Amino acid sequence: MNEIFEWERVLLNELPAMFLIEVxxxxxxxxxxxLVALRSSGKRGVKQLSVYELVLIIGLGSAAGDPMxxxxxxxxxxxxxxxxxxxxxxxxTWLSGKxxxxxxxxxxxxxxxxxxxxxxLENFEKEDLAQTEFFSELREKSVEHLGQVxxxxxxxxxxxxxxxxxxxxxxxxxxxIPDAYNKKHSExxxxxxxxxxxxxxxxxxxxxxxxxxxxxxxxxxEAIDTRRIT
Ligand SMILES: [Zn+2]
Numbered sequence: 257m258n259e260i261f262e263w264e265r266v267l268l269n270e271l272p273a274m275f276l277i278e279v280x281x282x283x284x285x286x287x288x289x290x291l292v293a294l295r296s297s298g299k300r301g302v303k304q305l306s307v308y309e310l311v312l313i314i315g316l317g318s319a320a321g322d323p324m325x326x327x328x329x330x331x332x333x334x335x336x337x338x339x340x341x342x343x344x345x346x347x348x349t350w351l352s353g354k355x356x357x358x359x360x361x362x363x364x365x366x367x368x369x370x371x372x373x374x375x376x377l378e379n380f381e382k383e384d385l386a387q388t389e390f391f392s393e394l395r396e397k398s399v400e401h402l403g404q405v406x407x408x409x410x411x412x413x414x415x416x417x418x419x420x421x422x423x424x425x426x427x428x429x430x431x432x433i434p435d436a437y438n439k440k441h442s443e444x445x446x447x448x449x450x451x452x453x454x455x456x457x458x459x460x461x462x463x464x465x466x467x468x469x470x471x472x473x474x475x476x477x478e479a480i481d482t483r484r485i486t
Pocket of ligand 1 (some may be wrong): 437452453454455457468469470471472473
């Protein structure tokens with residue numbers, strides 16, 4: 257039984273100190289291998305990773321690290337892993353470019369999440385989107401309320417593409433700024449145009465408790481119709 261905090265073991269796992277030089281060499285070799293592999297994958301910088309790239313990175317990542325410092329992991333098997341992953345990556349990207357169905361299956365396709373100033377419920381619920389995250393992404397794109405957005409698509413990369421109404425066509429919509437949004441309530445006291453706090457459906461309401469005609473929930477926020485100033 258080893259003793260706790262045996263420094264020789266903690267620091268070097270009982271390997272000779274010279275092994276550190278081997279680590280230096282191993283790491284340098286793997287560094288070059290990673291560099292060559294990523295360049296030959298045809299991939300440039302990384303902004304949003306597609307599903308394939310994520311698989312590529314995870315696969316390469318775990319194969320790259322081990323041989324750098326595990327004495328019992330050789331460099332050649334790791335390089336073979338690299339070669340195999342790069343070939344598979346090229347094969348799947350090529351295939352999904354050639355055959356539409358394969359692309360859709362592996363990457364998913366763009367999903368419409370906003371249409372005509374409100375959330376498309378069927379997709380919104382199916383995609384299991386977290387509302388707060390979704391709202392903050394819209395705000396990052398300078399959307400103050402949903403009435404500014406004609407179409408919103410969720411791309412396979414996870415990015416959101418937005419297409420806006422012309423200034424004159426902006427409709428009253430659900431405010432996305434927390435101060436305004438958090439004033440949601442279900443007991444309405446004055447006549448105004450309200451937006452459903454869940455789906456963004458707008459409706460002129462006198463007062464009282466009203467069910468949203470689209471999603472059947474009953475929390476409302478007073479709609480705003482500010483234009484988009486960019
Ligand atoms: Zn609703």
